[in-house]
Amino acid sequence: MATKDYIRERFFPHIWCPGCGHGIIMNALLHAIEQIGLKKNDIVMVSGIGCSSRISGYLDFHTLHTIHGRALAFATGVKISRPELTLLVPMGDGDALSIGGNHFIHACRRNIDMTAIVMNNRVYGMTGGQYSPLSGYGTYATTAPYMNIDQDFDVVQLATASGATFVARSTTYHVHEMTAILKAAILHKGFSVVEVMSQCPTYFGRKNKEGSASDMMEKFRARTVPLGSKKKQEDPTLIERGIFVDKQMPEYCEEYQKIIGRAMKDK
Amino acid sequence: MAKLKLKRHVINRDWCKGCGICVHFCPQHVLELDDQDKVFAARPQDCVCCKLCELRCPDLAIEVETEEEMIWADR
Amino acid sequence: MGRQVKFVQGNEACVEGALYAGLGFFAGYPITPSTEIAELLSARLPQNKGIFMQMEDEIASICAIIGASLTGRKSMTATSGPGFSLMQEALGFAAMAEIPCVIVDMQRGGPSTGLPTKLSQGDVNQARWGTHGDHAIVAMTASNHQDIFSVTVDAFNFAEMYRTPVILLFDEVLAHMRERLEIPSPGELPLVERLKTGVPEGVDYHPYLPREDGRLPMSDFGGVHRYNVTGLFHDMWGFPTEDPKIVYGLMRHLVDKIEHHVDDLTRYREYFAEDAETLLISYGSAARSALHVVMNRRQRGERLGLLELQTLWPFPAALVRQKAEKARYVVVVEMNMGQVLQSVKAAVERPDRVSLANQVDGTLITPTSILNILRIIQGRGV
Numbered sequence: 096m097a098t099k100d101y102i103r104e105r106f107f108p109h110i111w112c113p114g115c116g117h118g119i120i121m122n123a124l125l126h127a128i129e130q131i132g133l134k135k136n137d138i139v140m141v142s143g144i145g146c147s148s149r150i151s152g153y154l155d156f157h158t159l160h161t162i163h164g165r166a167l168a169f170a171t172g173v174k175i176s177r178p179e180l181t182l183l184v185p186m187g188d189g190d191a192l193s194i195g196g197n198h199f200i201h202a203c204r205r206n207i208d209m210t211a212i213v214m215n216n217r218v219y220g221m222t223g224g225q226y227s228p229l230s231g232y233g234t235y236a237t238t239a240p241y242m243n244i245d246q247d248f249d250v251v252q253l254a255t256a257s258g259a260t261f262v263a264r265s266t267t268y269h270v271h272e273m274t275a276i277l278k279a280a281i282l283h284k285g286f287s288v289v290e291v292m293s294q295c296p297t298y299f300g301r302k303n304k305e306g307s308a309s310d311m312m313e314k315f316r317a318r319t320v321p322l323g324s325k326k327k328q329e330d331p332t333l334i335e336r337g338i339f340v341d342k343q344m345p346e347y348c349e350e351y352q353k354i355i356g357r358a359m360k361d362k
Numbered sequence: 363m364a365k366l367k368l369k370r371h372v373i374n375r376d377w378c379k380g381c382g383i384c385v386h387f388c389p390q391h392v393l394e395l396d397d398q399d400k401v402f403a404a405r406p407q408d409c410v411c412c413k414l415c416e417l418r419c420p421d422l423a424i425e426v427e428t429e430e431e432m433i434w435a436d437r
Numbered sequence: 438m439g440r441q442v443k444f445v446q447g448n449e450a451c452v453e454g455a456l457y458a459g460l461g462f463f464a465g466y467p468i469t470p471s472t473e474i475a476e477l478l479s480a481r482l483p484q485n486k487g488i489f490m491q492m493e494d495e496i497a498s499i500c501a502i503i504g505a506s507l508t509g510r511k512s513m514t515a516t517s518g519p520g521f522s523l524m525q526e527a528l529g530f531a532a533m534a535e536i537p538c539v540i541v542d543m544q545r546g547g548p549s550t551g552l553p554t555k556l557s558q559g560d561v562n563q564a565r566w567g568t569h570g571d572h573a574i575v576a577m578t579a580s581n582h583q584d585i586f587s588v589t590v591d592a593f594n595f596a597e598m599y600r601t602p603v604i605l606l607f608d609e610v611l612a613h614m615r616e617r618l619e620i621p622s623p624g625e626l627p628l629v630e631r632l633k634t635g636v637p638e639g640v641d642y643h644p645y646l647p648r649e650d651g652r653l654p655m656s657d658f659g660g661v662h663r664y665n666v667t668g669l670f671h672d673m674w675g676f677p678t679e680d681p682k683i684v685y686g687l688m689r690h691l692v693d694k695i696e697h698h699v700d701d702l703t704r705y706r707e708y709f710a711e712d713a714e715t716l717l718i719s720y721g722s723a724a725r726s727a728l729h730v731v732m733n734r735r736q737r738g739e740r741l742g743l744l745e746l747q748t749l750w751p752f753p754a755a756l757v758r759q760k761a762e763k764a765r766y767v768v769v770v771e772m773n774m775g776q777v778l779q780s781v782k783a784a785v786e787r788p789d790r791v792s793l794a795n796q797v798d799g800t801l802i803t804p805t806s807i808l809n810i811l812r813i814i815q816g817r818g819v
Contacts, residue, residue, distance in 0.1 A: 099422070106676070107377050108421055114381030118420025126417070139658055141504070152665055152676060157658045159507065160667035160677075161500065162530050168497035172504025172512070175488055176462060177659045201493035270417040296381075308420075309386035351488065358483035 098125035101135060103155050110149055112220075114308025116267040116293030120214050121150050123270055123291075124183070127277035133181055140183045141170040143195060145221045146295075147187035147214040156183075164195030167202040167211065174209055178348035181281065182209035188229040189219050192248050196228070203257035203286055207347035210280045210287045213250050216295035224298030235302040250290040251339050260285035262340035266292040266315035269336060276338060285346050292319070292334070366411040367431040371403040377423035384415035384424055393424075441620040447611035448473035450582035450618050451515070451541060454589025456481060457620065458628060461510035464490040464501035466520060469553045470609040471543035474515040495520035499527040502538050507666065509631060509657040511593055515541035517609075518560055519550060521567070528602055529568030530668045532691065535645070535653060537596035537631070539589075544608040544721075546799045555799030556609035558721055558772040564604045565750050571688060573695030575702055576604040576750040580724040582618045584706075585611060587626065588747055591704060594629040599694055599702075600653050606749060608772070610722040610801050631655060636662065645687075646673040651694050695751050703756060704747035709735055713742025715811065716764035717794075718757065718781055719771060720746040722801055727770040729804040730811070741811075749777065754784035766814055767791045770807055 102125070111117050128138070138156040142148035144163035151158040157180075161169045166184050174182045191199050191213045202211065218236060219225040226236035231247035239245075254262045261283040265273035273291060280287035294300060294311035305311050320326045322337030371393075380399030393415060394404040401424060403409070413426045445453070452474055455463075463482060465475040475491065482489040488505070492498040495516050502512035516524065521542045531538055544560045546552025560567075564576040575595050579585045585607060592603040634654035636642040638661035647653050656662040665675035670684045678684070695702070708731050710716060719727040724745045734741040744760045746753065761767045761781070767790055769778040775793045782788035794810040796802035 102422070108379065108423075111420065113379035114383060115420050118422070119383075119418055122417060122419060122422060135663060136659070136661060152667075155663055157663050158665045159504070159658070160665065160669070161503075162526055162668055165496060165500045165527065168492065168500035169504040171490070171492075171497070172462065172464065172501035172506075173508055173658055174504075175490065176505040176508040176510050180659045197493055198497055201497070267418070270414065274417070307386075308381050309383050312383065312387070312418075351483075355483040355486055358480070359486075362484045 096129055098122070098129050101125050101128060101155055103153055106153055109153055111146060112297045114294065114296045115146070116216060116295070116308070117147055117150065117214050119267040119270065120185075120212065120273070120291050120293060121153065123274045124212070124277055126274045127281060130274070130278055131281060133281075137179070138181045138183060139170070139173050140185065141166045141173065142185050143187070143190040145187035145190045145219070146216075147185055148190060150185050164190055164193070165198060166190070167195065167198040170209055171202065171205070171207055174207055175348055175351060178208070183212065183281070184209055185212045185214060188213060188215045188217060189227040192250065192253070193228045200253070200257040203254050203259035203288065205347050206258065206260055206285045206344050208284055208286070210277075210289065212277070213288065213290045214293050215250065215290050216293040216299055218295050218299040220295050220298055224302060230299075237298070237302070250288065254288040255340050259288045259340060260342050260344045261287035261338070263288070263338040264290045264292070264334070264336050266312070266319055266336065267294060268312040268315040272336065279338065279341070283341065285344060364430040364432055366428040368406060368409045368411050369427040369429055371406060371409070372425040372427055373401055373403075374423045375400045377421045379421055381420065383418050383420065387418060388415055440622055443618050443620065444615055445582060445618045446473060446613055446615055447582055447585050447607055448543070448613070449477055450585040451589050451605065451607065452477045452481065453618065453620055454586040455513055455539070455593065457586070457626065458590045458593035459511045459630070460487060460513055460593070462488045462502060462505035462512040463514065464492050464498040464505070465514050465516065466492055466495045466498050468495070468517045468520045470545055470612040471515040471517050471541060473612070474541060495523040496527060499524040499531075499538075499540065503527060503531050503534075503536050506536050506538050507658040511537070511597070513539040513541065515543065517543050517545045518547040521560060521563065525567040529570060529572065531602040532568065532572045532574065533668050534666050535600040535691075536602070536666070537600055538602050539592045539596055539605065540602060541605040541607065543612040544606060552799040554609065556722060556772060556801060557797065557799065558606070558608055558723060559776070560606060561749055561773065561776040564606055571692065573601075573692045574604065574750050575599070575601055575695060575748070576606050577704065577748050578606045578721045579611070579747055580721055580728070580745060582611075582616045584747065586618060586620070588704060590626050590628070594627070595702060597629040597631055598652070599698070600655070601695065606721070608722050633657070634662070638662070643673040644675050645671060647690060647694075699751045699753055699755070702748055702751060703753040705753065705756065706745040706747070707743065707760065708732070708745070709740075709742040710744050710760050711742070712740055713764050714740040715742070715766040715768060715815065716761055717741065717743045717807070718746065718761075718767060718769045718777070719743060720749060720777065721772070723770050723772050726802050726804045726807055730807045733804065734808075746777070752780045752784070754780070757781055757784040758786065761785045765790065768794050768811060768814060770794045770802065772796055772802060
């Protein structure tokens with residue numbers, strides 16, 4: 096199958112702005128799915144609200160476009176009811192970590208087999224450029240005209256501390272790496288978190304004078320390094336990419352099957 | 363061994379939004395934007411079929427069609 | 438298998454009704470006075486390959502049951518006022534996306550944390566209008582454990598029949614009081630199963646195109662039809678649209694599918710209502726005291742009657758109007774500041790004849806209190 100076979104062509108061109116990184120993430124995700132060889136009927140994509148969440152409408156899977164921040168909770172109900180399905184949960188940074196922060200950490204802790212993709216463009220794009228919990232101190236936004244004084248989350252550290260069994264980071268510049276990571280995340284048994292640094296030239300870029308989409312991607316190239324790189328020791332402000340956590344822990348659906356076994360014995 | 367050989371760049375002009383990412387990152391400077399801000403292959407003969415334009419396109423608007431060319435290492 | 442008789446709490450009667458109806462998935466978060474429902478189901482569900490999940494909060498709980506329902510499982514959550522407040526947005530999603538599910542609200546005193554271990558019937562209008570935007574909803578209640586069982590079964594049946602969330606509005610007294618429950622034999626009560634589409638694979642399936650009878654055949658997530666489910670206004674394939682014609686059509690469908698079936702959705706009991714000079718209208722635990730007053734005064738020849746509502750939404754206005762027609766006094770007995778009172782006044786020909794006998798101090802209104810209020814209303818003094 097070609098990647099085009101996975102999309103709902105009639106809705107293209109999509110609503111994302113010119114140069115939006117979310118389209119690149121969608122592109123890489125389709126390549127990852129194609130390389131794994133997943134069937135469309137076996138994939139359920141659950142999304143919330145925001146620019147990122149519109150991805151579900153464009154892809155020809157079972158798609159559930161829910162409410163702001165709650166995608167992981169809906170996905171949990173689907174997955175435990177039909178564990179054989181592959182659950183993909185794309186989320187924006189506000190969707191995943193602000194309004195959905197509680198569901199995010201608890202899904203990590205529960206280790207239910209699904210892949211959460213945090214499409215991190217550091218801004219609320221759909222509502223017009225307000226700061227998000229990933230914008231970071233010193234940035235500008237339509238609700239931070241004098242400067243943002245909110246500190247940001249580190250998604251990788253948060254997911255790791257919360258117990259996710261696969262945690263990775265990539266960027267829209269590093270498309271081969273991103274595809275390989277998404278593939279590994281989907282194949283991982285357990286809860287996977289992939290943060291993809293994505294550019295919003297329309298709002299974040301403009302407010303923070305970061306230039307065009309290409310300029311923003313050049314910055315991803317310049318300001319990130321592979322995990323374990325020596326450059327990071329020389330310059331601690333660089334952001335590491337790669338797979339930070341990849342471990343096996345009891346998976347929730349499999350554990351629940353054991354509970355059913357126990358309960359039926361007790362009956 | 364096999365090497366990829368370019369057949370053509372398939373460009374969906376309706377989907378292309380002219381963001382210029384493919385133009386900017388093409389290692390061989392094959393691509394350009396036309397006067398309507400749509401991408402086209404200005405120097406297809408220079409294409410090395412790395413497909414980075416296809417992979418980085420946010421709009422799924424460009425595809426590098428290739429065929430395999432058998433080349434024999436002379437050693 | 439014959440009928441099983443048990444001595445149970447109302448929470449357990451609700452659990453028995455849900456299991457009888459075919460509950461396959463429960464997600465919840467502990468909250469007084471509904472917690473026993475979660476505790477009981479954590480033991481009972483896995484015994485029949487059902488799934489119980491304790492989620493991180495009530496929002497996650499209702500979202501999880503909606504997700505599970507999409508895969509074909511009958512799903513339920515249970516909570517009380519504060520949790521019910523948290524669930525309102527997702528409740529609207531279930532209404533908009535037309536996903537069957539059952540939400541139990543064991544009402545306690547409110548607003549806010551209120552009276553966690555005391556009763557109230559203060560969530561009646563929240564059940565109706567708690568989520569934003571126009572929509573229709575089904576909400577039911579009962580006054581004894583046998584009826585809790587049967588309206589719980591009804592709730593699942595209505596959820597499947599009308600593809601809608603259904604709310605069960607019980608209360609703290611019912612939740613924790615113990616009485617006899619006779620569980621019907623399997624097959625004794627009719628069960629409505631999910632209507633599945635017969636459209637074969639490869640043929641265009643319209644998940645949101647109602648049949649002539651208004652019902653929407655579903656395709657389970659993970660099945661052969663891939664479609665979109667969204668909380669946005671959507672077309673017959675489930676894809677977002679802002680086309681005014683389609684938007685209006687969907688709004689009408691969401692409201693009409695419930696409001697046009699009030700008769701089918703109405704459950705009630707009546708006691709001496711036909712010739713009542715004073716008609717009490719009540720529901721839930723308050724109806725127990727109201728019934729006591731009616732039985733007691735009838736023995737003394739007083740023409741008192743009771744209409745006990747089990748379906749609160751859609752409000753059975755025609756029924757109330759008809760039953761109240763001949764009564765000189767209509768008295769709504771409820772444990773709030775007059776929530777059903779407003780609906781009754783709107784339904785009857787002479788709203789000036791409708792009065793309220795209520796109590797909002799966290800304790801159950803007693804027959805004596807009702808009688809005292811009646812005497813004032815009837816102009817006879819206490």
